[in-house]
Amino acid sequence: MNRLGLAERLRNHFEGVYTACVQDREQFILTVPSERLLEVAQQLRDEPDLRFDMLVDLCGVDYLTYGEGSWQGERFAVVYQLLSLAHNERVRVKVFVEGDPPIVDSVVDLWESSNWYEREVFDLYGILFEGHPDLRRILTDYGFVGHPLRKDFPVSGHVEMRYDAQRGRVVYQPVSIEPREHPPRVIRRDNRYEGKDLGGRR
Amino acid sequence: MAEIRNYTLNFGPQHPAAHGVLRLILEMDGEVVQRADPHIGLLHRGTEKLAERRAFNQNIGYLTRMDYVSMVANEHPYVLAVERLLGIEPPLRAQYIRVMFDEISRILNHLFFLGTHGLDLGAMTMFLYTFREREDLFDCYEAVSGARMHTHYYRPGGVYRDLPDQMPQHQLSPWTSQKDIDRLNANRGGSLLDFLWDFTERFPACVDEYETLLTENRIWKQRTVGIAVVSPERAVQLGFTGAMLRGSGVEWDLRKKQPYAVYDRLDFDIPVGINGDCYDRYLVRVEELRQSNRIIRQCIDWLRRNPGPVMVDDRKVAPPTREAMKQDMESLIHHFKLFSEGYSVPEGEIYVAVEHPKGEMGVYLISDGANKPYRFRTRTAGFAHLAAMNELVRGHMLSDVVSVVGTIDIVFGEIDR
Numbered sequence: 001m002n003r004l005g006l007a008e009r010l011r012n013h014f015e016g017v018y019t020a021c022v023q024d025r026e027q028f029i030l031t032v033p034s035e036r037l038l039e040v041a042q043q044l045r046d047e048p049d050l051r052f053d054m055l056v057d058l059c060g061v062d063y064l065t066y067g068e069g070s071w072q073g074e075r076f077a078v079v080y081q082l083l084s085l086a087h088n089e090r091v092r093v094k095v096f097v098e099g100d101p102p103i104v105d106s107v108v109d110l111w112e113s114s115n116w117y118e119r120e121v122f123d124l125y126g127i128l129f130e131g132h133p134d135l136r137r138i139l140t141d142y143g144f145v146g147h148p149l150r151k152d153f154p155v156s157g158h159v160e161m162r163y164d165a166q167r168g169r170v171v172y173q174p175v176s177i178e179p180r181e182h183p184p185r186v187i188r189r190d191n192r193y194e195g196k197d198l199g200g201r202r
Numbered sequence: 203m204a205e206i207r208n209y210t211l212n213f214g215p216q217h218p219a220a221h222g223v224l225r226l227i228l229e230m231d232g233e234v235v236q237r238a239d240p241h242i243g244l245l246h247r248g249t250e251k252l253a254e255r256r257a258f259n260q261n262i263g264y265l266t267r268m269d270y271v272s273m274v275a276n277e278h279p280y281v282l283a284v285e286r287l288l289g290i291e292p293p294l295r296a297q298y299i300r301v302m303f304d305e306i307s308r309i310l311n312h313l314f315f316l317g318t319h320g321l322d323l324g325a326m327t328m329f330l331y332t333f334r335e336r337e338d339l340f341d342c343y344e345a346v347s348g349a350r351m352h353t354h355y356y357r358p359g360g361v362y363r364d365l366p367d368q369m370p371q372h373q374l375s376p377w378t379s380q381k382d383i384d385r386l387n388a389n390r391g392g393s394l395l396d397f398l399w400d401f402t403e404r405f406p407a408c409v410d411e412y413e414t415l416l417t418e419n420r421i422w423k424q425r426t427v428g429i430a431v432v433s434p435e436r437a438v439q440l441g442f443t444g445a446m447l448r449g450s451g452v453e454w455d456l457r458k459k460q461p462y463a464v465y466d467r468l469d470f471d472i473p474v475g476i477n478g479d480c481y482d483r484y485l486v487r488v489e490e491l492r493q494s495n496r497i498i499r500q501c502i503d504w505l506r507r508n509p510g511p512v513m514v515d516d517r518k519v520a521p522p523t524r525e526a527m528k529q530d531m532e533s534l535i536h537h538f539k540l541f542s543e544g545y546s547v548p549e550g551e552i553y554v555a556v557e558h559p560k561g562e563m564g565v566y567l568i569s570d571g572a573n574k575p576y577r578f579r580t581r582t583a584g585f586a587h588l589a590a591m592n593e594l595v596r597g598h599m600l601s602d603v604v605s606v607v608g609t610i611d612i613v614f615g616e617i618d619r
Contacts, residue, residue, distance in 0.1 A: 025287075056564065059566060079566065085438060148251055
């Protein structure tokens with residue numbers, strides 16, 4: 001059994017490596033610069049007092065319109081949800097990705113479950129994973145253009161499909177519907193939550 | 203003449219054993235699979251994108267449609283995530299109701315698994331038997347929410363409404379005789395809990411019936427024993443959860459390890475497999491049927507003894523009563539605001555996971571303080587399981603691909619999202 005809390009163990013191992021290590025609602029979030037990701041991931045998996053042997057989830061985040069555009073920092077992040085079966089603990093690793101196109105190292109050699117997750121993030125966000133063996137689109141259609149979960153991609157998409165009777169085949173054409181949003185998005189400051197340490201920002 | 207050895211075979215997406223819209227590109231050497239490349243996304247509905255445009259309560263409906271054979275259990279991680287961001291705790295009775303319906307969903311899911319897995323491997327009768335029991339559980343869904351499948355029943359702060367005191371009855375129609383109606387209504391005289399109690403009384407015998415058909419069946423064992431063996435280390439490395447992980451002998455169940463709702467107050471066991479093959483995973487799921495039945499009985503017992511509220515008394519999250527709305531201006535405003543704009547959730551992020559019938563289902567929410575999630579991500583078990591398809595079927599015969607598709611228990615609603 002571990003005598004030290006997870007926060008302390010993370011600090012012992014990664015002091016000076018991470019840019020932030022916060023505890024938000026009893027969950028640990030470790031923000032790591034992208035060039036140190038592989039090193040941190042390796043230690044998280046192999047150190048006997050950490051042993052995060054399962055990568056539960058991997059997803060992308062696009063911060064383009066966060067807080068009505070108040071976001072300062074990199075636009076894209078990749079989030080890793082790790083689980084340690086041995087210690088029954090979870091940690092979330094966040095990496096902010098730079099560049100255009102954004103590139104980050106693949107963790108597929110450490111956790112094989114990341115294979116499809118990384119393909120999904122590539123498909124939906126256009127983030128490239130260096131060292132991934134098979135970075136193809138996975139969820140969208142064959143021949144799809146664009147990365148649909150980016151915030152500047154409209155919900156209605158760019159093209160629609162219909163059957164053209166004259167040409168006798170299915171054709172793509174620009175969408176004919178107007179995007180609409182109901183209810184409108186509003187940010188309200190609720191005084192019940194003011195002053196509480198909710199740890200939202202980095 | 204050149205000798206042609208390997209060839210490529212297209213399996214699905216329109217194939218009865220593909221469980222929906224799985225398309226597999228199989229590289230075959232004779233009848234042996236060398237490589238499998240699943241193509242998914244044919245049921246991709248963009249749930250994560252759509253959810254960013256809807257108020258928090260409107261998204262519950264999308265969750266129900268994720269894994270459409272265990273509907274209401276999908277809503278659980280989402281409502282837990284919103285509750286933890288808001289910092290509210292639902293009443294105890296609501297938590298018991300949720301656990302009871304989670305277990306009903308588990309039975310629904312595993313019955314579906316048994317039925318279709320049996321059908322795929324040639325045991326047609328299983329499908330008829332399991333769907334007979336599923337029908338009763340659909341009636342429970344319907345009694346409580348009005349919908350047989352897509353319930354939209356859990357809400358942040360509790361559940362939509364309390365369990366009905368009167369179980370709905372079958373009505374006489376030109377196509378049914380009075381005798382049939384009496385037979386169908388025989389156990390529907392009391393409340394929903396009475397009906398469910400009656401179900402749990404006879405359900406263990408039903409499971410025995412399934413087991414007499416399959417467990418010692420020679421053909422069944424030939425099709426499942428030693429197929430797609432996964433070692434515990436590989437299962438963890440591949441991100442397996444749920445019965446896929448327990449079938450390999452890893453004792454891991456979030457209901458025990460990281461209890462949520464009221465699972466820490468209930469008494470149940472976690473079955474694990476030994477060999478990690480299709481047969482063990484089948485045995486694990488059959489035992490889970492019995493354990494879920496046990497949990498439901500404990501919940502019914504508690505719910506009968508403890509009436510009370512099923513929704514938090516917070517007008518920012520829960521709607522006011524209809525009576526209050528007619529009398530009170532403020533209630534009217536609350537109602538209007540809640541159902542038009544919704545409520546704003548404080549800034550922050552959270553990952554909540556529950557033991558879904560298929561494995562770990564997690565919801566990762568990022569809120570920037572608005573009335574809609576900024577990022578809504580669902581982690582579904584089936585995605586990780588299907589990603590291991592290549593490893594599971596390599597070296598097996600083509601007919602075993604069907605066993606593997608069945609044992610993964612894939613449903614494309616949750617994989618393609």
